[in-house]
Amino acid sequence: AQSVTQLDSQVPVFEEAPVELRCNYSSSVSVYLFWYVQYPNQGLQLLLKYLSGSTLVKGINGFEAEFNKSQTSFHLRKPSVHISDTAEYFCAVSDPPDYKLSFGAGTTVTVRA
Amino acid sequence: DTGVSQDPRHKITKRGQNVTFRCDPISEHNRLYWYRQTLGQGPEFLTYFQNEAQLEKSRLLSDRFSAERPKGSFSTLEIQRTEQGDSAMYLCASSSRRAGTGELFFGEGSRLTVL
Numbered sequence: 001a002q003s004v005t006q007l008d009s010q011v012p013v014f015e016e017a018p019v020e021l022r023c024n025y026s027s028s029v030s031v032y033l034f035w036y037v038q039y040p041n042q043g044l045q046l047l048l049k050y051l052s053g054s055t056l057v058k059g060i061n062g063f064e065a066e067f068n069k070s071q072t073s074f075h076l077r078k079p080s081v082h083i084s085d086t087a088e089y090f091c092a093v094s095d096p097p098d099y100k101l102s103f104g105a106g107t108t109v110t111v112r113a
Numbered sequence: 114d115t116g117v118s119q120d121p122r123h124k125i126t127k128r129g130q131n132v133t134f135r136c137d138p139i140s141e142h143n144r145l146y147w148y149r150q151t152l153g154q155g156p157e158f159l160t161y162f163q164n165e166a167q168l169e170k171s172r173l174l175s176d177r178f179s180a181e182r183p184k185g186s187f188s189t190l191e192i193q194r195t196e197q198g199d200s201a202m203y204l205c206a207s208s209s210r211r212a213g214t215g216e217l218f219f220g221e222g223s224r225l226t227v228l
Binding site for chain 2: 004032034036041042043044045046049051090092094098099100101102103104105106
């Protein structure tokens with residue numbers, strides 16, 4: 001079974017500062033990797049995904065993530081955050097054929113002015 | 114709007130009552146998933162359907178829980194004899210097996226509060 005560890009439960013950050021959210025996964029097979037964002041009282045929205053190819057993946061709202069197979073990591077970064085980036089961020093892993101996602105516990109990002 | 118829709122968005126019930134949630138997936142998505150999310154946790158897989166067939170159920174899905182997708186379109190999740198521990202957000206997601214990307218599209222969830 002897949003498992004995902006998000007190493008930071010809460011990340012406070014000032015507006016316009018960079019942020020990195022760490023994610024490690026355990027799997028012995030090829031996997032698909034995802035980052036989702038959840039705003040209060042809403043469902044999950046896909047930020048970006050890694051399926052294959054380039055290890056640097058760019059997503060929406062200026063986010064990017066780097067897949068590192070040797071370290072089984074998929075860390076999310078943004079060079080300059082906005083107040084509107086305050087949300088819960090989830091790393092997830094799936095593998096074919098059922099594409100069932102396994103999620104990490106989440107990282108709460110709070111952006112302060 | 115052609116996204117995943119869930120109904121109701123909020124449900125408050127008394128312990129012991131039955132509740133039912135409905136999920137309408139994106140049109141022509143043949144896979145439908147149910148997840149449960151409690152406060153401060155990531156979503157946990159409950160069950161999934163491919164068309165009308167329920168292909169996998171998590172051990173989290175006790176015998177008080179039942180999910181159906183009778184015509185391969187919308188799905189219902191029923192909880193019988195609710196307990197306070199059932200209080201959570203129930204998320205539905207759909208995907209297209211043909212797309213082969215593994216991306217799940219989520220609805221906004223149904224929040225259950227059991228008093």
